[in-house]
Amino acid sequence: MLTTGVLLAAAPAWAVNPDEQLADPAQEARALHLGRELRCVVCQNQSIDDSNAELARDLRIVLRERIAAGDTDEQAMDYIVARYGSFVQLRPPVRGDTAALWFGPLAALLLGGAGVLIYLRSRRPVGLEGLTPDEEAEAARMLKEGGDR
Structure with a gap:
């Protein structure tokens, strides 16, 4: 019974595959934090970290590549938003558009x-x-x- 509860609690983490994770724990923590702020454009109501869609996987990889390249959190988010628009943000900023x-x-x-x-x-x-x-x-x-x- 306890094992089932632990597995259900960890279910969202299953979408991030081990081969996607960064070696640096601090960078991986940043990637996980930012991944929760980005919408899977296929699933729409899931973050890219919660989605098993192929596009979400691609976004997780791009996000981690940007972080590993030395981008700040803001630069990494700006890079992805520039390519997918504000819709990719789960909480888009309040602006005219x-x-x-x-x-x-x-x-x-x-x-x-x-x-x-x-x-x-x-x-x-x-x-x-x-x-x-x-x-x-x-x-x-x-x-x-x-x-x-």
Whole structure:
């Protein structure tokens, strides 16, 4: 039972293959940290370290090559983002070109809520309010005739 729990907890680490890992533990730790910030563009909701997709493997290798070449974390991220766009970042920065990613869902929710409010306010209440005495008498007559059938 304990073995199963340990294996399940370590499952995300299985995507990074031993042949991809850097020899320097500090560099490998940086690569793992950055890999959790990059989206697998095939899987879309997984980081490249959690994905077994071939493209995610290629991205892990490129990331480690950049780190081994002496790039800072920012330079390595910039290198990958320059080739794949902001979409490759799991948490893209708030900028003009990513505003729709950040604020689009909120805007859709607000527009939908405004639409519902406008619809509800425009509905007329159902009932006999606002009828003239002649209209009330006609409505009562029609209801009585319908009930006699």
